[in-house]
Amino acid sequence: MESAFELETRAVFDRYQRQQENDDHIFDRLASLIEEDYFGLPAGSFRGLDILDAGCGSNANASYAFLEKGARSVTSLELGSEWMDCASKRLGRFGARSALVAGSVLDLPFDDGSFDFVHCAGVLPHTSEPRKGFEELTRVTRPDGKLFITVMGTGNGVVYRCINHLRELYKHDLQFRHSVDNLNAASARQAIDWLLDTKDREEAEYLSKENDFFRSLFDEDFFVTIRDRFQAPTYHDFDFTEIQIRDWFAECGFANIRRISRYTRAFHNLRRFLAPMYRHYDHPLARFWFGDGCIQMIGERPRQ
Structure with missing residues (x-):
C-alpha cells in the first residue's frame, strides 16, 4: 500500500x-x-x-x-x-x-x-x-x-549543499515556493531580457553575440530540472x-x-x-x- x-x-x-x-x-x-x-x-x-x-x-x-x-x-x-x-x-x-x-x-x-x-x-x-x-x-x-x-x-559538494538548503527554504518560505513553482522558460526569458536590456543601456557587448549565448544557457529543459530538485x-x-x-x-x-x-x-x-x-x-x-x-x-x- x-x-x-x-x-x-x-x-x-x-x-x-x-x-x-x-x-x-x-x-x-x-x-x-x-x-x-x-x-x-x-x-x-x-x-x-x-x-x-x-x-x-x-x-x-x-x-x-x-x-x-x-x-x-x-x-x-x-x-x-x-x-x-x-x-x-x-x-x-x-x-x-x-x-x-x-x-x-x-x-x-x-x-x-x-x-x-x-x-x-x-x-x-x-x-x-x-x-x-x-x-x-x-x-x-x-x-x-x-x-x-x-x-x-x-x-557533500557545493551544488547539493545549496540544493538541500533551498529545498528547506522551499518547504517553509511561501514566497520562494511561489517563485520556484512559476519558474519556466517564459518567465525566465522576461527576467533575462530585463537584465540584458539594462546591461546594454550601460555598456556595449564585450564579446560578439554574448547576449545570445547567455540566453541559450536557460531553456525549459533546464527549468524542469530545477523544479524537480526543489519540488x-x-x-x-x-x-x-x-x-x-x-x-x-x-x-x-x-x-x-x-x-x-x-x-x-x-x-x-x-x-x-x-x-x-x-x-x-x-x-x-x-x-x-x-x-x-x-x-x-x-x-x-x-x-x-
Whole structure:
C-alpha cells in the first residue's frame, strides 16, 4: 500500500514528466540515455530480453528506448494508474511487447526471477525503505540477469549543499515556493531580457553575440530540472554513498559490480558545460561541486 508521501511524490513527478513528454527534444534526450555502451554491454545486448523499468515515470522514456533497441518485452511499473495515458502515447505502437503495470518497488507484483534486465533510475530515495526496494529488485532479477540502479550520493559538494538548503527554504518560505513553482522558460526569458536590456543601456557587448549565448544557457529543459530538485519530496536527501550501494549489491550476491558514468549529450542549456563532471565524477572539480554525485551502479546476478 503506497503511503501518502509516495503518492504526493508521484503527483509532483507526473506534472513535469508530462511536460517532458510534450517536448520532443527533452524526450529524445532522455531516451538517448539508454545505450548499451553506457551499461558496458555490446551493441544489440537488449535484443530478446525481458526488461523491467521500475519507476518508469509518466513518459516511460527508458521503456521506450529499450523497446526501440529490440527488447522482447518491457514491463513499465509506476504507482497508481493515472500515468498510463501519458506513457501509452509512445509505447502503444509496440503492442504486446509493452506492458504498463501499477505497483510499488517495495512490493513488486512479479514472480521471482521474472526479468533479464532490471532498470530502476532515481526511484529508491523516494521510498520509505530503499533497502527493501533494492531487495525486491534483486528478487525479480533472473540468474545471469543484471540490475541497474541510480541514487543521488551524499550532499557533500557545493551544488547539493545549496540544493538541500533551498529545498528547506522551499518547504517553509511561501514566497520562494511561489517563485520556484512559476519558474519556466517564459518567465525566465522576461527576467533575462530585463537584465540584458539594462546591461546594454550601460555598456556595449564585450564579446560578439554574448547576449545570445547567455540566453541559450536557460531553456525549459533546464527549468524542469530545477523544479524537480526543489519540488519532489524525498524521505532521503542526498545521503547515499558509493560504498553503501556496493555493499547492497554484494550482500545480495551480485558479481561484477560496477559504478558507471556517461557524458550526457544533447543538452541545449547550462548543463552542457557540466557534462564533463557527470562523466568524470571522481575528478577533483567534480567532487568539489557534486560530492559523490549521481551513483549509477550495475551488477550481475550469478547462477547459484
